[in-house]
Amino acid sequence: MAVSAMSEPLGRDVLEPYIVPPMSLGERLNDEGVWQLLNSGGAEAGYVFETEPMAPLPGFSGAAINMLVVLDLEGRFLDVQLISHNEPIFVSGLPEKLFLDFFQQYRGHSISDSLVVGSPYGDGGDGSALVYLDGVTKGTASVRIAHESVLAATLKVAREKMNGVATGPPAFPNIDHKEDLSWDDLVTQGIVTRKIVTNAEIDALFDDTLWEDDDPDARAYPDENYLDLWVVDLGPPSIARAVLSEDGYAELKDFMEISTTDEPVLVVETARHGLLTEDFVRNTAPDLISAEQSGFPIAFRDSDIFVELNADLPEALHDGTALILRTDRRLGFDPTAEWILSIKALREHGSFQPEIGSASLELTHVTPARFFSRIEPVKPAPPWLDALRNRQTDLIILAVFLAGLVAVLGLQLNRLAGHRHFTPIRLVILAFVLGFVGWWGQGQLSIATPLAVARTALEGGSYAFLLYDPFSLAVWAITLVGFVLWGRGLFCGWLCPFGALQEFAHHIGRVLRLPQIEPSAAWDDRLKWVKYLVLAGMIALLFTAPARLDKAIEVEPFKTAITTFFIREWYYVAYAVGLLLSSMVLFKGFCRYVCPLGAVMAIGGLVRGRNWIERRAECGSPCQLCKVKCSYGAIKQTGEIQYSECFQCLDCITIHDDSEKCVPLILAAKGRKIGMAAE
Numbered sequence: 001m002a003v004s005a006m007s008e009p010l011g012r013d014v015l016e017p018y019i020v021p022p023m024s025l026g027e028r029l030n031d032e033g034v035w036q037l038l039n040s041g042g043a044e045a046g047y048v049f050e051t052e053p054m055a056p057l058p059g060f061s062g063a064a065i066n067m068l069v070v071l072d073l074e075g076r077f078l079d080v081q082l083i084s085h086n087e088p089i090f091v092s093g094l095p096e097k098l099f100l101d102f103f104q105q106y107r108g109h110s111i112s113d114s115l116v117v118g119s120p121y122g123d124g125g126d127g128s129a130l131v132y133l134d135g136v137t138k139g140t141a142s143v144r145i146a147h148e149s150v151l152a153a154t155l156k157v158a159r160e161k162m163n164g165v166a167t168g169p170p171a172f173p174n175i176d177h178k179e180d181l182s183w184d185d186l187v188t189q190g191i192v193t194r195k196i197v198t199n200a201e202i203d204a205l206f207d208d209t210l211w212e213d214d215d216p217d218a219r220a221y222p223d224e225n226y227l228d229l230w231v232v233d234l235g236p237p238s239i240a241r242a243v244l245s246e247d248g249y250a251e252l253k254d255f256m257e258i259s260t261t262d263e264p265v266l267v268v269e270t271a272r273h274g275l276l277t278e279d280f281v282r283n284t285a286p287d288l289i290s291a292e293q294s295g296f297p298i299a300f301r302d303s304d305i306f307v308e309l310n311a312d313l314p315e316a317l318h319d320g321t322a323l324i325l326r327t328d329r330r331l332g333f334d335p336t337a338e339w340i341l342s343i344k345a346l347r348e349h350g351s352f353q354p355e356i357g358s359a360s361l362e363l364t365h366v367t368p369a370r371f372f373s374r375i376e377p378v379k380p381a382p383p384w385l386d387a388l389r390n391r392q393t394d395l396i397i398l399a400v401f402l403a404g405l406v407a408v409l410g411l412q413l414n415r416l417a418g419h420r421h422f423t424p425i426r427l428v429i430l431a432f433v434l435g436f437v438g439w440w441g442q443g444q445l446s447i448a449t450p451l452a453v454a455r456t457a458l459e460g461g462s463y464a465f466l467l468y469d470p471f472s473l474a475v476w477a478i479t480l481v482g483f484v485l486w487g488r489g490l491f492c493g494w495l496c497p498f499g500a501l502q503e504f505a506h507h508i509g510r511v512l513r514l515p516q517i518e519p520s521a522a523w524d525d526r527l528k529w530v531k532y533l534v535l536a537g538m539i540a541l542l543f544t545a546p547a548r549l550d551k552a553i554e555v556e557p558f559k560t561a562i563t564t565f566f567i568r569e570w571y572y573v574a575y576a577v578g579l580l581l582s583s584m585v586l587f588k589g590f591c592r593y594v595c596p597l598g599a600v601m602a603i604g605g606l607v608r609g610r611n612w613i614e615r616r617a618e619c620g621s622p623c624q625l626c627k628v629k630c631s632y633g634a635i636k637q638t639g640e641i642q643y644s645e646c647f648q649c650l651d652c653i654t655i656h657d658d659s660e661k662c663v664p665l666i667l668a669a670k671g672r673k674i675g676m677a678a679e
Contacts, residue, residue, distance in 0.1 A: 009033025009053045010083070018068050018081055019048065034157055037070060037078075046072040047157055050083065055152030055330065057145055065146045067103065069154055077106040080150060087142040098136045102143055105133045106150065111158050114297045116285040117147050148299070148328060155296050155332040170329035171336045171372040172261075173235035181242040183313050186232065191239060195343075195363035196271075197227040202345055202359065211347035211357035217272070225271035227343065227361055230317065233335050234264040234324065236371035248308035252324070255305055262326040263335055264303055270320035273345065286323065288346070293339035296332060300325040336369040384467030391471055394441050398471060401432065402478045405494060409648075410485065413612075417650040418657050426650075427507070430500035438497025443475045444562040445491065447535070447597045448553050451542055458542075480604070486612055487605030489648025492591060492598060497562045499591050499647075502583040509584030517586045524633045527593040528645060535599040555596065587631045591647070602644040613641045614656055618664040625663055626652040 009032060016025050019037070025048060026036025033053045037046035052066035063086045070079040080103040090099045109115060113131040135143045186192040199215075200222035206212045213219075218226065234240040235256075240249055243266060252264060267289070269275045277287050283304040291298035307322040327333050343361045348354035388395070408416055419425060437443040449472070456463055466473055475495060482490025492499055509516070519527060534555060541549050557576035560568050566576065579590045591598055619626065620639020627635040630652060634645040641652075659665045 009050060015048065015050075015068065018079075018083075019070070020079065023070075023078075029161070034161070037072075044073070046070065046078060047161055049153060049157055051149040051153040052083075054156050055149045057149045057152065057330070065142070065149055067146065067150055067153075069150060069157075071111070071154060071157065075111040075158055077109050077111075077154075080104075080106040082146075085142075085146075089142055094136065099142070099146075102133070102136055102146070103150075111154055112292075112295065112297060114285075114290040114299070115147070115151070116299070116301070117144050148331065151299055152328070152331045158296060159294070159332060170261075170332070171334055171369070171374045172329060173237065173263075174371060174373040175237055177236065177238060177371055179238040181238055183242060183310070186239065186242055189368070191367060192230055192232045193363055193365040195227065195229040195231075195361065196225055197345075197361055198222065199224050199226045202226040202361075205345070205359040206347060206357065209357060210349050210355065214347045214349050214357075226345070227273040228269065228271040228316075228320075229273075229275075229341075229343065229361075229363060230266075230268040230270075230320075231341055231363060231365045232266050233365075233367040234266050235335060236367070239367075239371065240264075243310055243313070245308040245310055248306070248310075251305055251308075255303060259303075259326065261329050262303070263329050263333060264305075265300070265325045265327070266307070266322065267325060267341070268309075268317050268320045268322045270316045273343065275321045275323065275343070286325075288344040289325070290342045290344075291327075291339055292342070293333060293337060298327050298333050298339060299331055300327050302326075335367050336372050338364055338366045340364050384464065384470070387468055388470050394471055395474060398437065398441065398443070398474055401436075402474065405429070406478065406481070406485075406490075409490070409494075413650070414653060414657055417653040422650070422654065427504075429494065430503055433495055434497045434500040434504070437475065437495065438500070438562045439565060441471045442469075442563060443471045444497045444558045445472060445475055445479065445597060446553065446556055446558050447538065447600065449476070450597075450600050451538060451549060451553070454539075454542060455546065479601070483601075483604045483607050484609050486648055487608040487643040487646060488598070488601035489605075489643075489646050492601055493646075493648035496591070498556075498558050499588065501561060501580060502588045502591060505580045505583040506587050512584070514585050521633070521637075528633075530593050531595050531599040531602075534594060535596040538596055555594065557590070588647075592632060592645070605644055608643060611641065611643075613646070613652060615639060615641070616656075616662075616664050618667075623663040625661070626655050629655060 012025060012028075012035075015035065019025050022040035023045065024038045026038040026044065028035050029047070033050050035048040036044050037048050039045040048068065048070050050066055050068055052064045056064040058064055065085040065087065066083040068079075068081045068083050069077070072078050082100055082103055085099070087099070090096045106115075109131060115131050115133060117133050117135045133147065181191075183192075187194075199218035203212070203215065203218045203222065206215070232239060232243055234243060234252060237253075240252055244252060256262070256264070267275065275286065275288060280286060283302050285299070285301040289300060291300050303324045303326040305324045307324055309318055309322065329335075333339070341363045343363075345359045345361055347357045349357065416422060416425070449466070452465065453463065456465075466476075475491075479491040479495065482488075518524075538549065538552055541552055554572065554575075557572075557579055560566060560572045560576040561580070566573050582589050616623075620635075620637060623639070624637075627637065627639070631649065632645055632647050634642045634647070635652065636642055655661045659669060
C-alpha cells in the first residue's frame with residue numbers, strides 16, 4: 001500500500017493529557033513532532049512522539065493509524081497509546097477496547113527486542129528469538145499495520161536521537177540495473193553469503209550446560225554439518241533471475257508489484273537444522289530467525305511465496321528448506337549496509353515439559369550497492385536563506401525606508417530640521433517605525449543580541465543565529481553605520497519602536513497639559529549612569545549565572561510592548577505601561593536613564609567619526625538656548641554636544657539654522673541693522 005500524505009504533528013495541548021505524571025512534556029525537538037519527556041525533576045528522561053507524521057502507513061480505511069509512543073533514553077517503551085484511527089473492524093465491529101488494550105503490551109519491551117504480532121508455535125516457542133504481542137482475533141491485519149507504524153516511527157527516532165545517526169531515504173532495488181549473472185558469479189562476488197556450522201561446533205556451544213548431552217547426532221557425527229545456510233537478497237532483478245526459476249521469478253515479481261516497499265531475502269538451509277519449527281505458519285515471523293542492523297532489529301516475516309529455484313543451482317539447495325522473508329524498507333532496513341541474521345539452535349532437556357536451551361548462530365550479509373538506487377533527498381535551503389525568502393517583501397520595504405532615512409539625514413539633515421512641518425514629518429516616520437518596523441516586522445533590537453554575541457565569543461560556536469532574523473539584522477547593520485556617521489542617535493532617535501512609543505506618550509502628555517518633570521542638572525548626570533550599571537549587571541550575570549539572563553533582560557519592556565503587543569502576564573504589562581505613563585511626564589525616561597541597550601548604543605557611538613552638529617563660538621557662552629531646549633540633556637553648559645546622550649531629535653539644529661530663534665543670528669542681524677542705521 002502507498003504511503004499516505006504526511007500529517008501535521010499535534011500540538012502540546014493535545015499531547016500533554018496523554019503523559020502520565022510525574023512525567024511531563026518538555027520542548028519540541030524537531031518538525032516531525034518529537035518532544036522531550038521530562039521526569040519529576042525536570043531532567044530529560046526520553047522522547048514522546050506520534051507515529052503518523054513519521055510513519056503514515058495507511059490502514060484499511062486509507063487513513064493512517066496514529067499512536068503516541070513514550071520511549072525512555074535506553075530505548076524501552078514506557079507507553080504506547082492510540083490517538084486516532086478509522087479502522088472499519090474497530091469502528092463498527094469489534095469493541096475498540098481490544099485495540100486499545102493491544103498497545104499496553106509494548107510497555108517494558110525494548111526497541112532491540114524482535115517484536116512480532118502473533119503467538120509462538122510449536123514446542124520450540126519457549127526458545128524463540130522473537131517477542132510476541134498478542135493480536136486481536138478478526139482484527140489482526142489492522143493490528144499488524146499499527147505495529148509496523150509503531151516500529152517504523154520508533155526506529156527512526158532511535159536512530160536519530162539515540163544513536164546520533166540521521167536516517168536517510170531507504171535504498172531500493174534498481175529495476176533498470178541489468179547484469180547477466182550465474183550462481184557461481186553470485187558466490188564469487190559475495191552476493192550470496194554462506195554459513196556452515198558443524199555438529200562439533202554446535203556441541204561446543206552447549207558445553208558445560210544442562211543441554212550438553214541432549215543431541216546424540218552431534219556426538220555421533222561431529223564432522224557433519226548442523227547448519228548449512230545460504231542467504232541472498234532477491235530485491236535486485238538481476239540477482240533474482242539468477243537464483244529463481246522463470247515461474248519463481250514471475251511470482252516474486254507479482255509480489256513486488258503489490259508490496260513495493262518490501263525487501264525479499266531468500267534463506268536456504270541444507271543441513272539438519274531446518275530453520276522452522278514443526279508448527280510454523282506461513283506469512284508469520286519464523287520463531288528461530290531474527291535479524292538486526294546497526295543494533296536495531298529487522299522485522300522479518302515469511303512472504304508466503306512458493307520458492308522454485310533455478311535449475312542451475314546446486315542440487316543440495318533444491319533439497320533444502322527455503323524461505324523468502326520480507327521486511328519493509330520503511331522500517332529502516334538498508335540492504336546496502338551490513339546486517340546480521342541470527343538463527344537459534346534449540347535443545348530440549350527432559351521428556352516431560354522439557355527445559356529449552358538455545359544458542360545463537362550469526363551470519364553477516366550485505367548486498368553490493370550497485371544493484372540499488374536511493375532517492376536523493378532535496379537538500380533544504382539553509383535556514384537563513386529561507387528566512388530571507390519568507391520576508392522578502394518586508395525586507396524590500398525596510399531597505400527602501402532605511403536608504404531614504406539615511407539619505408535624508410546624511411544629505412539634507414539641515415533642510416529637514418528647518419522644514420516648517422518637521423514635527424509632523426518626524427512623527428509620521430516614528431509611526432512607521434512603531435507600526436511596520438516594530439509591531440509588524442518585529443525589528444525591535446534588544447540587549448539580548450549583544451549578550452548572545454558575547455556568550456558565543458566566550459563559549460565558542462556559530463554566529464549563524466544572527467542570520468535567522470534578517471529583518472532585525474538589517475536594522476542592526478544600519479545602526480552600526482549610524483555609529484560612524486552620527487553616534488547612537490540614528491537608532492535611539494529614529495529606529496527604536498519602543499522609543500517611538502515613548503515619544504508618542506510624551507506628546508499625549510503635553511496635549512493633556514500634564515505637568516512635566518525634569519531632573520536637575522546634577523540628578524540628570526547621576527541618573528544617566530544607571531543604564532551603564534544595568535548593563536554591567538547583565539555582563540556580570542553572563543559570567544556568573546548565564547541562566548538568569550533571560551529574566552534580567554526583562555528590564556527591557558520591548559518583548560511586552562512590541563513583540564507580544566502587551567499580551568503577556570499582567571506584571572510584565574503593568575511594567576511596560578508604567579514606563580509609558582511615566583514618559584508622559586518625564587521625557588523618554590527609560591531611554592535616557594535605564595535602557596541597557598541604550599548604554600551599548602552610547603558605547604558603540606564612540607566610533608563616531610565627526611562632530612556633525614554645527615556650533616558657533618557663542619554657543620554656551622553666552623547663549624544657552626539649545627541647552628535649555630534639549631529634552632535629552634545632551635548639551636553641556638559650555639555648549640558642547642554630549643554625543644553619547646544625543647538622540648538626534650534635531651531640535652538644536654532647528655534652532656541653529658533659524659534666524660528668528662538662534663540668539664547669535666538674531667543679535668548679528670540687529671547689529672547689522674544698527675550699523676546700517678548709523679551709516
